[in-house]
Amino acid sequence: MPSLPEGTSGEGPLALSTHASTVTAEELRDRLVATIGAIEIDAANVESVGQAVLQLLLAARNEADATGRPFAIVNPSQPFVDRVRACGLAAPLGLVEEEFPA
Structure with a gap:
């Protein structure tokens, strides 16, 4: 049986790449699909x-x-928060605005 990608066993959050882009999206998708239980993204x-x-x-x-x-x-x-806000995705992604002031 193949092993799960790093970060999928519930031992910690899935870390996003420094430059999270189309190039890294497929790996992230695979890691998300393999995640069992809570999903925590760092x-x-x-x-x-x-x-x-x-x-x-x-x-x-x-x-x-x-x-x-x-x-x-x-x-x-801060760059992540800024981009999420600019796209209007703070609430849909669960980022509470009061925790991350502009």
């Missing part, structure tokens, strides 16, 4: 985030909600 090191990754995060959030699993984005970097 966005601490993100310097830029593209549309493909944002779409995956939104889909993961919606799937988590539909299946009753927790979903959280932790340690979001």
Whole structure:
């Protein structure tokens, strides 16, 4: 049986790449699909985030909600927060505006 990608066993958050883009989206998708239980995304090191990754995060959030699993984005970097806000996705992704002032 193949091993799960790193970060999928519930031992910690899935870390987003520094430049989370279309190039890294397929790996993220695979990691999200393999995740069992709560989905926790660490966005601490993100310097830029593209549309493909944002779409995956939104889909993961919606799937988590539909299946009753927790979903959280932790340690979001300022560039991540800025991009999510600019796209109008703060609330849909569960980022509480008061926690991340402009």
